[in-house]
Amino acid sequence: MMFLYTPLQPWSAPRTATGGYYQYLSGSALSEQPRSADELPPDRCALSVPAITQIPFAEQIEAETLSLQKPMKILDTRPGFSGTGYIGKLPENTVSAVTVPLEIKATQHYDITLCAAADQDTVNAISIENNMISRFSLEGSGNFTKITFYGIFLEEGQRTLTLDGIDGGLDIDYILITDDKTEYRPEFAVAEHPCNPNADAETEKLYQFLRGQWGKTILTGQYASNSRNPELNLIYQITGQLPAIRFGMLGTGHDREQINAAIDWSVYMHGIVGLMWEWNAPGTDSVYAEDADFSFHAALRRIKPEKLAAMTPEELQEAVESGAVAKEVQMLLNDIDETAGSLQKLANMRIPVLWRPLHEASGEWYWWGASGRDAYQKLWVLLYHRLTDYHKLNNLIWIWNGQSGSYLVPEDTYDIASADVYLDERMEFGSRYEQFVSLAQITGARKMLALSECSALPDPEMMQVDASVWSFFGLWYGDYLMKPDGTLNDAVYTSNDLYNLYNSELALSLNDFLSLYQ
Secondary structure: OOOOOOOOOHHHOOOOOOOOHHHHOOOOOOOOOOOOHHHOOOOOOOOOOOOOOOOOOEEEEEHHHOEEOOOOEEEOOOOOOOOOOEEEOOOOOEEEEEEEEEEEOOOEEEEEEEEEEOOOOEEEEEEEOOEEEEEEEEOOOOOOEEEEEEEEEEOOEEEEEEEEEOOOOOEEEEEEEEEOOOOOOOOOOOOOOOOOOOOOHHHHHHHHHHHHHOOOOEEOEEEOOOOOOHHHHHHHHHHOOOEOEEEEEEOOOOHHHHHHHHHHHHHHHOOEEEEEEOOOOOOOOOOEHHHOOOOOOOOOOOOOHHHHHOOOHHHHHHHHHHOOOOHHHHHHHHHHHHHHHHHHHHHHOOOOEEEEOOOOHHHOOEHHHHOOHHHHHHHHHHHHHHHHHHOOOOOEEEEEOOOOHHHOOOHHHOOEEEEEEOOOOOEOOOOOHHHHHHHHHHOOOOOEEEEEEEOOOOOHHHHHHOOOOOOEEEEOOHHHOEOOOOOEOOOOOOHHHHHHHHOOOOEEEHHHHHHHOO
């Protein structure tokens, strides 16, 4: 079946509370007619944020005073320990190998410092109340080393800290608990307008909405595995709500399907469209550096990317034939132009897009990051100017997802900085305070921050407690939400967690977004 869309202005169309949710969604997950938002208990998901009392605190607990599992024992042969000794070695594959009782005097954030040593590189974990707060690695230097976990929120009363063995091999000297004096709560000064000075009116409006909600609410978002939206169906069945943002993916060979699904989401549901680009290395069918021998570092070294971005296909062909431009540059621009054609369909309909290309660059597993930061930064600038200046795609809100300050791109080429956060299933997702603080520092607190991909749901109460309210989150599809049979995968969170988030006063569902976005 083919649909013909004419240019509309869906963002100004009248909206109702639940519109055509049930008619729009499809699939077996909708086994029951869900309740509309106005039928849900209005106070069911009000936030319960504990009052924080900041007081000075410092307590050093010597490891040799603690209870421990066999075969750990008290030792005194490694130099540099404090007290009367230390305990070693932490066994591998153990839970609560070392138990540390804590008497917390005040509800506030704390820094937890572990002094430990190892003879070989090792990875282990630290937990509070059986909830893993972090995995940590230690180099096998043989010397006692301090590892500090910052901004850990603890409520007043008896608490239990445990050290869990993964690789094992740790000798533990002491644990130091202090009040967090370094907690970073920046004053943001977000740009008043999108980085593209020619952003169209609808894109400007969405940007202003995001900026207006910044620090106050978090927009809900979900990646859809296909155009049938099974993940959205499941969320609706459980919560009675839909995410404000439907995320899709270009570059998988189904761009037409993805673009049509994005158009449907905007036209029929008036929701926000988010797209990422799984850009296969030119001339290959893989995004991974190990599968592609395509290298663009030298190709982009001899000419400014802004100049390349302005070339017509004819000019580019002449430059390649004359040897002034490498063939690899032509391949890059051909790919960009093809993707621009897909995005143009959304631009023609004046549909704004949260646009996230060249993601996770600093990990270097993708080809666009494997050639190093200089090449990545030039590729980003080439892509930005080709889409913005040459193709006049003025409907894009640019999201930089380089994951490292060394990969930061020019401030005038992106609007939002984001992090992709995947955690061990045993870890509480919380607010991801450390990633929030890191991004704020990298960007000078001049950009909105978002969780562009995540493996679990952020905790609205902890975001409030930690003053780390992200602009939006995007939960990854498949097992991160649902089992193959279409039911909720509750390995990480329960249906109540999902319900409470989508009906939280901090989080904006599609209903909430539409009620505010006038």
